[in-house]
Every structure is written in structure tokens, then in C-alpha cells.
Amino acid sequence: MKTPKLGRIVLYILLGLFVILSLLPLWSCVVTALKTSKEVILTTPVTPPSHPTLAPLIESLNYLKRPLTNSLVLVGSGIMVSCFFGSILGYVFSKRRFRGSTLLLILVILCLYIPPQVQLIPMVQTMSKMRLHGNLGSLVLLYMLFGIPMCTFIFKTLYDEVPDSFINAAKVDGAGTWTIYRRIMLPLSVIPFVVAALLQITVIWNDYIWGLVLTVGKANLPVTVAMANLRGSFVAEWNLQMAGALWVALPTLIIFMFLGKYIMRGYAGM
Amino acid sequence: MASLTIKGLTKKYGETAAVENLDLEVKDKEFVVLVGPSGCGKTTTLNGIAGLIEIDEGEIWFGDELVTSPEHGISKIPQKREVAMVFQDYAIYPHMTVFGNIAFPLEIRKVNKHEVEARVKKAAQLLEIEELLNRKPKALSGGQRQRIALGRAMVRNPKIFLLDEPLANLDAKLRVHARVELRKLQQELGVTAIFVTHDQVEAMTIGDRIAVMNDGHLEQMGTPAELYHNPANRFVAGFIGSPPMNMLEGRLEEKNGNLVIDLKLCIYELPKKARDLIKETISSKVILGIRPENIVITKESKRNSFEATVVHIELTGKESNVHLEAGGSSLIAIRSSTQDLRAGDKVWLSFDEEKIHVFDQKSGKALL
Numbered sequence: 317m318k319t320p321k322l323g324r325i326v327l328y329i330l331l332g333l334f335v336i337l338s339l340l341p342l343w344s345c346v347v348t349a350l351k352t353s354k355e356v357i358l359t360t361p362v363t364p365p366s367h368p369t370l371a372p373l374i375e376s377l378n379y380l381k382r383p384l385t386n387s388l389v390l391v392g393s394g395i396m397v398s399c400f401f402g403s404i405l406g407y408v409f410s411k412r413r414f415r416g417s418t419l420l421l422i423l424v425i426l427c428l429y430i431p432p433q434v435q436l437i438p439m440v441q442t443m444s445k446m447r448l449h450g451n452l453g454s455l456v457l458l459y460m461l462f463g464i465p466m467c468t469f470i471f472k473t474l475y476d477e478v479p480d481s482f483i484n485a486a487k488v489d490g491a492g493t494w495t496i497y498r499r500i501m502l503p504l505s506v507i508p509f510v511v512a513a514l515l516q517i518t519v520i521w522n523d524y525i526w527g528l529v530l531t532v533g534k535a536n537l538p539v540t541v542a543m544a545n546l547r548g549s550f551v552a553e554w555n556l557q558m559a560g561a562l563w564v565a566l567p568t569l570i571i572f573m574f575l576g577k578y579i580m581r582g583y584a585g586m
Numbered sequence: 587m588a589s590l591t592i593k594g595l596t597k598k599y600g601e602t603a604a605v606e607n608l609d610l611e612v613k614d615k616e617f618v619v620l621v622g623p624s625g626c627g628k629t630t631t632l633n634g635i636a637g638l639i640e641i642d643e644g645e646i647w648f649g650d651e652l653v654t655s656p657e658h659g660i661s662k663i664p665q666k667r668e669v670a671m672v673f674q675d676y677a678i679y680p681h682m683t684v685f686g687n688i689a690f691p692l693e694i695r696k697v698n699k700h701e702v703e704a705r706v707k708k709a710a711q712l713l714e715i716e717e718l719l720n721r722k723p724k725a726l727s728g729g730q731r732q733r734i735a736l737g738r739a740m741v742r743n744p745k746i747f748l749l750d751e752p753l754a755n756l757d758a759k760l761r762v763h764a765r766v767e768l769r770k771l772q773q774e775l776g777v778t779a780i781f782v783t784h785d786q787v788e789a790m791t792i793g794d795r796i797a798v799m800n801d802g803h804l805e806q807m808g809t810p811a812e813l814y815h816n817p818a819n820r821f822v823a824g825f826i827g828s829p830p831m832n833m834l835e836g837r838l839e840e841k842n843g844n845l846v847i848d849l850k851l852c853i854y855e856l857p858k859k860a861r862d863l864i865k866e867t868i869s870s871k872v873i874l875g876i877r878p879e880n881i882v883i884t885k886e887s888k889r890n891s892f893e894a895t896v897v898h899i900e901l902t903g904k905e906s907n908v909h910l911e912a913g914g915s916s917l918i919a920i921r922s923s924t925q926d927l928r929a930g931d932k933v934w935l936s937f938d939e940e941k942i943h944v945f946d947q948k949s950g951k952a953l954l
Contacts, residue, residue: 484638485677487664488748489691489738499690503681 349373349559356554372559376546380563382535383542386452390538391520394459395513402467402512407501409468410475411483412493421472427465436529443530450532458530459520466519467512474508475501511578514571518579521568539564588649588745588778589614590635595644597630604630606802608644612780617772619793620782622825627802628782632748635780636671637664648745670739671748674755676731678723684710685719688737695742709737712771729760736768740775747772747779753788765792786826790814798822820950823875823943829907832881832917834874835947838864847874847944851913852892856954857939864944864953872953875943881919882936883908883927891936899924910935 344361349372351365359366409421439458440449448454478501486496527538534542543560547553572579590612597605605627612618620628633639635646637654640661646654648669653662670691678687685706692702710716713733723731732752739747752768753761769792772779783789789796790810797807798821805825806818817823823831836847836854845856845864854874856864884891894912906924910917912935919935927933944954 479675479677481673481675481677482679484633484636484664485671485673485738486690487638488636488667488669488671489742490665490694491690492665495694499694500679504679 345558345561348554349562351555353553353555361554372555373562376556376560377563379546380539380542380560383537383539384563386535386537387521387539389452390455390459391517393456394463394520395516397460398463398467398516399509399512401464402469402471403502403505403508404497405464405468406471406475406508407497409472411478411480411496411501421468424465424468428469432525436525439526440529449530450536452531452536454530455526455538458526459516459523463516463519466515470512470515471505471508474505474511478504507578510575514575514579517571518568521564588651589616590746590778590780591645591647592631592635593645593647595631595634595641595646597627597634597639597641603802605634605641608799608802608804610797610804610807612778614649615776615778617769617779617781617792617794619789619796620780620799621786621789621796622784622799622805624784626799628784628799629750631799632671632750632780632782635746636669636748637662637667668742668745669748670742670744670746672732672735672739672750672752674751676735676752676755678726678731678734680723682723683719684715684721684723684726684734687723687734688719688741691738691742705741706737709740712740712774713737728756729764732756732764736771740771745778747777749779749781751783752781753783754785761788768792787828790826796826798825800825816952817875817943818952820873820875820945820952823945823952827877829878829918829920831875831877831943833945834876834915834917836872836874838868838870838872840868847872849874849892851915852890854937855890856942856944860944860954871947873945873947875945876937877941878907878918878920880938880941881917882938883910883919883921884934884936885926887934888936890939891934894933894935896927896929896931896933898929899927 340362347364348356348361350368350370351359352367352369352371355365355367405424409417409424443449443454443458446454448457482500483496486500491499522540523538524540524544527541528544531537531541534545537545543557543564546557546560590610592608592610595605595608595610596603608627608631610618610631620631622628630639634641634654641654641656643656644654645652645657648667652658652660653667654660679690682690688706688709689702692705697705706719707716710719713736715730715733715737718726718730718734723734726734732755735752749768753764756764765788781789781792790813793810795807795809796813798805798813800821806813806822808816813822813826817826817831820833824833834849834851836849839846839848839853841853841855843861844858845860847854847856887893892912894910894917896908897911897916898909900907900909901924905920905922908919908921908924908927910919910933917935921927942954943952945952
């Protein structure tokens with residue numbers, strides 16, 4: 317066996333420290349969620365609970381039930397609509413280019429870079445005119461539309477990898493644009509659909525600002541906004557907040573654990 | 587089945603012309619090979635025939651049907667042209683079974699199920715891939731994929747078969763075999779076929795006629811023997827044949843009423859008939875071309891010969907390539923027996939008089 321070099325040892329110690337540092341918030345979140353209100357005040361956020369209790373977790377879940385469902389609805393509808401349009405647009409931009417299509421693609425991608433802050437007021441005005449302001453419908457519509465540029469971009473880059481000869485062969489064999497999409501492109505789209513869906517899930521699930529601005533009343537709130545309301549009116553109920561944060565983070569955490577590599581592909585545009 | 591006529595095809599990408607004023611005629615049931623170095627416009631021509639690209643000028647006729655003519659605003663979409671195409675990468679759809687791949691063009695045309703099954707089975711039988719029909723193409727070899735691509739092209743009974751380097755991705759041994767098979771298949775089916783390749787050996791062995799292209803132009807079209815024995819210009823002479831034709835630069839002169847070429851190595855006397863054939867002015871620069879197998883190596887000086895040094899002898903099997911050096915130019919000769927030769931030997935070279943070629947140096951045109 318080779319004795320490890322000094323440099324290696326230092327590296328591992330450093331890496332270990334970084335791991336502890338980055339896991340510390342999660343740790344304190346978990347331990348705080350398991351404490352009673354009294355113990356939260358008496359102990360530091362990193363000490364383990366002496367009498368662990370599930371009460372905060374149950375209480376926060378009860379409070380978050382409706383918002384969790386709301387967020388699921390948002391994610392579900394958002395994914396379906398943006399992926400559908402993203403896939404068709406990606407196909408057109410990748411395999412069915414026309415005069416001006418590059419310019420259009422650039423415009424679509426530019427939409428990704430408009431900060432939400434500048435859209436807040438016009439969006440609230442538009443939604444009120446459409447009588448959607450305040451209810452969940454406004455968010456459903458918003459996420460459906462806002463997801464399309466990102467999905468288009470993902471589908472376009474992944475469709476670029478499909479050889480043009482597939483398209484040409486199908487054309488010569490008699491297939492029209494729509495048939496080629498349905499028979500050739502769509503069946504080859506499992507990975508782009510997974511990648512686009514995962515990115516949309518994380519974006520929609522973690523979004524806070526649009527939910528805060530566009531929805532009113534607990535029945536309409538997405539989970540991130542509702543979680544912020546857990547902070548308590550007179551005293552900071554840290555244990556409830558941490559328990560709520562765990563519930564909110566759980567779905568994305570599970571997704572990242574199992575499907576993280578697809579999200580990496582999405583960000584890398586591969 | 588149909589003949590194919592191309593008149594004045596031009597395709598430009600920006601300022602550069604990929605194909606310029608190309609005329610090509612392919613007879614019914616003929617196997618024509620488009621050959622040329624990469625970037626010569628052969629694939630562009632093929633895509634133009636298939637309708638996959640829009641051409642800028644010219645006409646394409648399938649039999650007596652005009653399918654492309656930008657002048658008349660005619661451009662039949664590829665879906666409506668009765669051509670089948672085999673691509674270099676075969677374009678086998680990974681999500682379909684082999685059966686699905688071959689049946690694809692029929693399913694699109696809404697041919698009824700029994701008919702599809704019968705036709706796919708028949709094609710598979712002919713290509714000997716029946717046992718693969720239910721497999722996914724993922725694990726199949728290059729040769730098997732090539733057969734699937736051929737099968738997909740065959741089931742439709744197209745008028746014209748277009749083949750874009752279908753053998754380029756096969757290993758050398760399989761390629762020779764596939765060449766023979768492909769030729770046999772084309773004759774059995776009795777279709778018109780246009781085959782694109784950059785490999786002149788492949789072109790020579792597979793085609794009824796060969797069209798040699800270079801820089802977007804058609805250099806010469808003819809049977810393999812015509813191209814080999816009577817190249818129209820220097821490009822064709824150099825491109826067809828392996829090892830390539832030897833080229834020696836010289837100047838055309840007159841001596842005792844006979845035409846000679848001053849090769850610097852020697853004053854080479856041209857055969858008598860040259861006097862009538864070559865109309866070029868005296869002292870114009872020319873190139874003398876001679877195929878490796880038409881160089882005669884002797885130990886003594888003869889008429890019309892010059893001295894050379896053997897540089898290297900390469901045994902290729904039945905024959906040997908003898909690399910020679912004479913006055914700064916290198917030549918290759920082919921000889922069946924080289925026992926009397928050794929690297930470093932001084933020898934005398936003469937040419938088979940009937941087999942020499944003379945090209946104009948400026949235009950490259952064949953003079954003799």
C-alpha cells in the first residue's frame with residue numbers, strides 16, 4: 317500500500333471542512349425542527365435535541381397542506397405546457413430553419429435575461445385586467461409562458477445532436493414536417509423532456525417573488541410564500557419555520573439526489 | 587424506373603459555387619458513380635437530385651418529368667419525388683426496430699399492413715437480414731446497418747436510388763464484399779442508381795459509368811476503361827488509378843520533322859501519330875503522363891530512355907511498386923518481378939509508346 321502524500325492529507329482535511337460547513341445549515345435545520353419551542357430558545361441551533369418531538373413537523377405540514385398542493389398544480393401545469401411548446405419550437409429552430417429563424421431564436425433566448433423586477437408592475441396590471449390577479453390562475457398562466465424560452469433553448473440544443481440525416485431520410489421517404497416531429501423527434505426526446513421538466517420544477521417550486529406579488533389569501537399561495545408566513549407574529553417560532561423549510565426542500569432534494577445528472581446536462585446545454 | 591437528366595445545375599453558397607453549370611445524363615437502369623475529392627460538389631448534386639436543397643440554376647428531369655427548375659418556379663418537394671436515398675451514416679432510427687425502420691416509408695404512405703409485412707420480409711430476405719427484423723438497431727454492426735438502410739430504400743420501389751458514400755463507414759474487407767453485393771442488387775432490382783464516393787477504386791469497380799467531379803465542375807464522364815485509358819485532362823489522369831499516373835513536365839519541340847518533348851532528363855520522341863494530333867504551338871509547356879505499369883525498367887540504355895535511381899521497392903502482393911528518382915522528379919513503376927532490382931541501383935527507364943499521355947500544362951487538357 318502506498319502511503320498518502322502530505323498534500324493529499326491536507327486536501328482531504330480541507331474538503332472535510334468544506335463538507336461540514338456546507339452541511340451545517342441543513343443540520344441545524346433538522347435539529348431545530350425536532351425541538352420544542354422552549355428548547356429552541358434554551359439551546360444553540362447546532363446542539364441536538366434532548367427530547368426530540370415531531371410536533372413542529374406535523375403542525376407545519378398541516379399549515380402547508382394547501383400551499384403544497386398549489387405548488388404541485390403550478391409545477392404540473394407549467395411543465396406540461398412549456399415542455400410541449402418548447403419541444404415544438406426547439407424542433408423548428410433546430411431542424412426546420414427559415415429566413416430570420418436565428419434572429420427569432422435570439423429574441424426568445426433574450427427573454428430569459430429580462431429580470432422579473434422590471435416586469436412586476438406591468439404583470440400585476442395585466443393580470444388585474446384579465447381578472448386573474450390574486451388567484452392561482454395568474455401563476456399557472458405566468459409559469460406556463462415564462463417556461464417556454466428556457467424549454468425552447470434546452471430542446472433546441474439537444475435536438476441539434478440528432479443528425480440532420482434522420483430528417484433528410486424521413487423527408488425523402490415521404491414524411492412531412494409534422495410526421496417527422498411525431499415519428500422521429502418526439503420518440504427521441506426522452507432526455508430533453510426530463511432535463512427541461514427538472515429545470516422547470518426547480519424554477520417554479522423555488523420561486524417566491526411572483527407568488528408574493530400575484531396571489532392573495534392562503535388558499536392561493538404557493539408553498540414558498542406560505543412558508544414565509546410561518547415565522548410567527550410575536551415570537552420567532554424557529555422550530556416551525558425549520559420544519560416548514562424541510563417540507564419545502566424535500567421534493568427538490570429528492571429530485572436532485574436521483575436525477576441531478578440531468579439537471580447538470582441542462583445547465584451545461586449538452 | 588427512369589432516366590435522369592441534369593442541365594446546367596448551379597448551386598452557390600454565398601459567393602462560392604459548390605456546383606457550377608453541371609450537365610449529367612444517366613440512362614435508365616444505369617449505375618453511375620459521382621467521384622471526386624471532398625468538397626467537389628458531389629453530395630450537393632445528390633441533394634439537389636433528391637430535392638433536399640434548392641438549386642440556383644438549371645433543370646433536373648426524371649425521365650420526361652421536370653422536377654426542378656428555378657427558372658420556371660418548379661421545385662418538387664423531396665416527399666413527392668420518387669427517389670430513395672441511403673445516407674453515409676445510414677440514418678437508422680434508434681427508437682424503432684429493424685422492421686420499423688424498413689417499414690417506415692411504407693407506413694407513411696399508408697400502405698396496408700399485410701402488404702407492408704410482405705414487402706419488408708421480401709427485402710429482408712434479399713438482404714439476408716431476416717433474423718434481425720425484431721431487434722433494435724443499437725447493437726448492430728456497420729454492415730448490418732448498411733443493409734437496413736438499403737432495405738428501407740428498396741421497399742418503396744423508387745425510380746432512382748441515391749447512395750451517398752454508403753460504404754465509407756465499413757471496414758476494408760467488408761467494403762469489397764458490399765461493393766459486389768450492391769452491384770448485384772442494383773441489377774436484380776433493375777433500378778437507376780447514382781452513387782457518390784471519394785474513393786476512385788470504389789468508383790472504378792462499381793460503376794457502369796463514372797462522372798469525375800472537381801471544384802464543382804464535371805471533369806469527365808465515361809466508362810471506367812475510358813477514364814483510365816483516355817483521361818480527358820490532367821485532373822482525371824491523376825485522380826483515377828492507384829498508384830497515380832506519373833507526370834513529367836517538359837517543353838514541346840520539333841526535331842527532324844518529329845515532335846519531341848524536352849524533359850530535361852532526355853529529349854523524348856513522341857510517336858509519329860502525335861504529329862497529326864497535337865496542334866499546340868512549338869515550345870509550349872506540356873506534361874507527359876505515364877501510368878506506373880507502362881514504365882519499362884531496363885539495365886541498359888535504349889532509344890527514348892533516361893537514367894534513374896531505384897529509391898525503394900514496395901511489395902504489394904502479386905506486384906511491386908518501384909519508387910524511382912530521376913533528375914529531381916520521383917516516379918513510381920509497377921513490376922511483377924523485382925528480383926533483379928535493389929534500392930540504390932542505376933537503371934534506365936523507357937515508356938510504352940502506345941500508352942503515353944500528353945497534357946497542356948496551362949489548361950490541363952489532354953493533347954495525346
